[in-house]
Amino acid sequence: MPIRSARPVVMTALATKTQPVEDPLFAPLLAGDRRALARAITLVESTREDHRERADALLTALLPHTGRSVRLGITGVPGVGKSTFIERFGLHLIEAGHKVAVLAIDPSSKRTGGSILGDKTRMELLSRQANAFIRPSPAGTTLGGVARRTREAMLLVEAAGHDVAIVETVGVGQSETAVADMVDMFILLLPPSGGDDLQGIKKGVVELADLLVVNKADGDLARAAQRSASDYLNALRLLYPVSAAWMPEVRTCSAVEGRGIAEVWDAVGRYRAAQGEAGIARRRGVQARAWLWNEIGETLMAALRRHPEVKRQLAALEHDVETGALAPSAAARRILGTFLGR
Structure with missing residues (x-):
């Protein structure tokens, strides 16, 4: 991606009012430097x-260089083969001349707060590619297993020249709308199943999907995968499509054998053609507005927890709620009153 000659000025912590300084990450990131990209993502996190x-200043300066990628979200139940699929998918895209970024969200432990961050080891072949960038990030406490700064990381990989950005989420859950609200196309990866197993797939997640892909369509599971695809297609007919311009498709593939991967990318192309540039732009605009309010909510919650007087009262109020001495709604009003100075 070419660097514009009239580059925006990025203010850093070292800048003065009279001598603005361009952020040292700005130029190398636009040039596709992997180390600069990794450092920029660490900065926004x-x-x-x-x-x-x-980070805010850097992102603002980079905005004119973003928005040119295909943004894909991929989710699925644990064990469905997401990492194997994404690796095969990414290798196929690189062979076709694309630069691929994978933002893989690792689950964080609710007890310790730690996460494994092992996606590079699970995508060993893809991680070796010069035109691939894999960044594991801890999910933290964000609903849906999507790191709070994933949206910003997506802007950074776009500015670095990656024209396909993939967000891999932790798994199927009630808040998978988080990833659907930041990508152009939401792909649900499914295992071969049927009958009662079909009932185990959450309707809400299926309703969000623009493309359903039944993985592991190989060996003894090949026929089961075809039956599952037919079952899911019939189920989709009972649901309202996400977009009037696109009826969700169901595909089968074998990530292990590499079959059906090209067809998935073809489906992505059909989806984007059906939506058109105006449709994609409209969806991204709605997502940006949702991002604004999500950021407001997250920032306010963090500020509330840091408030000295709230911190002083919080333990006692939580104890009263736990013991039933005080209704949660009343405790919440007291906390908010303290925070707002009422």
Whole structure:
């Protein structure tokens, strides 16, 4: 992606009012430098206030260089073969001349807060490719297993020249709308199943999907995969499509054998053609507005928890709620009153 000659000025923590300084990550990131990209993502994921200010300035300057990628979200139940599928899919795209970025969200432990962050080891072949960038991030406490800064990381990989951005989520859950609200196309990966197993797939997740892909269509499971695809297609006819311009498709593939991968990419192309540039732009506009309000909510919650007087009262109020001495709604009003100075 060419670097514009009239580049925006990015203010850093070292800048003065009279001598603005371009962020040192700006030029190398636009040139596709992997180290600069990794450092920029680390910067936007930081919770330090000075880092946040620098990240906001960097992102603002990079915005004119973003938005040119195909944004895909991929989810599915654990064990369905997401990592194997994404690796095969990514290798196919690279062979076709694309640059691929994978933002893989690892689950964080609710007990320790830690995460494995092992996606590079699960996508070993893809991680070796010069035109591939894999970034595992901890899900933290964000609903749906999508890191809070995933949207910003997507902008950064776009600015670095990656024309396909893939977000891999933790798995199927009630808040998978989080990934659907940040990508152009939402792909649901499914195992060969049928009958009662079909009932186990959450209707809400299926309703969000623009493309359903039944994986593991090989060996003894090949016929089961075809039956499953037929079952899912029949089920989709009972649901309202996400977009009036597109009826969700159902495909089968074998990520292990590499069969059906090209057909999935073809389906992505058909989807984008059906939506058109105006449709994609409209969807991204709605997503940006949702991003704004999500950021407001997350920032306000963080500020509330840091408030000195709220911190002083919180333990006692939580104890009263736990013991039944105080209704949660009443405790919430007291906390908010303290935060707002009422």
